[in-house]
Amino acid sequence: MKTHIACLTALLPAMTLMASPPNRLLIAFAPEMPEQYRETAAHSVGELMYKAEPGTEISVVRADPLSTVVSMKVPDGSISVRQQSASAAIRTVMQGFRAATNGAASFSVPATLDAVARQFGSGNATLILVGPALAGGGGVDFKQQWPSDGYLAAGPDRSPFSTSERSRLLDTLRVYWIVTDSGKSLNSRHTEAVRRFWSLYISGQRGALANYSPDFSSTFNNAVHGDWAAPTFEVPDSRDSEIKMHSALPEPFVPVKPTLPPPPVVVTNYVTETNVISITNSYTVLERSVLPSVADGNTGIGIVWSGDVDLDLHLVGPRDGVELYFANPESKAGHYYRDIRRGAPSAATDWRASWEFIELYGDQIPAEAWIDLYSGRGPVQGELRIQYRGQIHRVAFTFPAVRSDGGADSLRRSRSEHWLRIDLQSVVQP
Numbered sequence: 001m002k003t004h005i006a007c008l009t010a011l012l013p014a015m016t017l018m019a020s021p022p023n024r025l026l027i028a029f030a031p032e033m034p035e036q037y038r039e040t041a042a043h044s045v046g047e048l049m050y051k052a053e054p055g056t057e058i059s060v061v062r063a064d065p066l067s068t069v070v071s072m073k074v075p076d077g078s079i080s081v082r083q084q085s086a087s088a089a090i091r092t093v094m095q096g097f098r099a100a101t102n103g104a105a106s107f108s109v110p111a112t113l114d115a116v117a118r119q120f121g122s123g124n125a126t127l128i129l130v131g132p133a134l135a136g137g138g139g140v141d142f143k144q145q146w147p148s149d150g151y152l153a154a155g156p157d158r159s160p161f162s163t164s165e166r167s168r169l170l171d172t173l174r175v176y177w178i179v180t181d182s183g184k185s186l187n188s189r190h191t192e193a194v195r196r197f198w199s200l201y202i203s204g205q206r207g208a209l210a211n212y213s214p215d216f217s218s219t220f221n222n223a224v225h226g227d228w229a230a231p232t233f234e235v236p237d238s239r240d241s242e243i244k245m246h247s248a249l250p251e252p253f254v255p256v257k258p259t260l261p262p263p264p265v266v267v268t269n270y271v272t273e274t275n276v277i278s279i280t281n282s283y284t285v286l287e288r289s290v291l292p293s294v295a296d297g298n299t300g301i302g303i304v305w306s307g308d309v310d311l312d313l314h315l316v317g318p319r320d321g322v323e324l325y326f327a328n329p330e331s332k333a334g335h336y337y338r339d340i341r342r343g344a345p346s347a348a349t350d351w352r353a354s355w356e357f358i359e360l361y362g363d364q365i366p367a368e369a370w371i372d373l374y375s376g377r378g379p380v381q382g383e384l385r386i387q388y389r390g391q392i393h394r395v396a397f398t399f400p401a402v403r404s405d406g407g408a409d410s411l412r413r414s415r416s417e418h419w420l421r422i423d424l425q426s427v428v429q430p
Contacts, residue, residue, distance in 0.1 A: 023124050024057040030131030031105035042097035044216045046090040050082035066115035069096040108137025122173035132181035146193045149240040163204030170207030176223040182214040187330040190248035294359045300387035302357035309376025313356045318364045334360040371420045375404045
């Protein structure tokens, strides 16, 4: 019952924010903006001042502390007439955005939203916010972490992000955020967690985060027409009520104390488009390598091999369709731990010295694994191991005496002698 009430409360702002052109457009920009954004922002806002619906009230403000750059109504007439009428205001806006170079100035999202709402009001208004999402405010740094949901209900004496005293401050305000530091998140998990937190912060004040993107063109188009880029409404997690910061860095991997290796699994139905995988019953060298261990409920897949060659493991997570490998080590579905440049099976307790390894979060098994002979020359033999539902499966593989491809055959891997495909689901029934 509590969940239903919470969901309904979170959806209330959306029920009054149907897609429609706004009567008032507020544009707030941070005092410092990356160089590549300034000119685009200036031209985008300048065009808005004569291309928006005639009669639309437009206010452009510099954030933190809030100062108005220009306020105007979009004039009537043809496009050329409107442009001429708004020319003085457009020049002022251009100068304001081009001057957004103050590296010493701060940018606080709560302070900016507070000031905009109190100075201009929120009713039937749309705010285009141009600024970083990781700046945070209130002395909290989002660059390597993000606040728990507990910060939202903690009260102003304990949290700079408390919404209890701001419960209706952003009532019906639609926020279209152009994120100027989107490339600085540590990983996709960090990006999504920060977006979710700001969405909760705004909806907790009865507003809505309607757009969250680094793209000017689509964001301005959505804002002018009242469209929603991301019509999702999160609900605070009751399990995350403690006031603390979550780390965006992967938790350190602690391998389980090694035990005797399990007996190898014999598989007879492994055939690839190019190569046939050789299966043996035992290894005299590779079986000594310590096996990484994943958290309960997760899936681990890794390769180990002998020889002065560089093999690369590629997996596509079934839950998000993202390929994990050395150049893309992080996704919502899993984590790629290390690129091993030279095979060196070892009985040492540190598996990182030997294994190229991927952990997938939750109960999921990909359809296939691909192994690329990236550098060096075959022949080379190795072993792939799968940890799934408490069991370990071992598969031997060999590469013939071929030269490496440096990854060049990635797009034609099914026809390349430098790539080996292993049908994982023929070994592990999902």
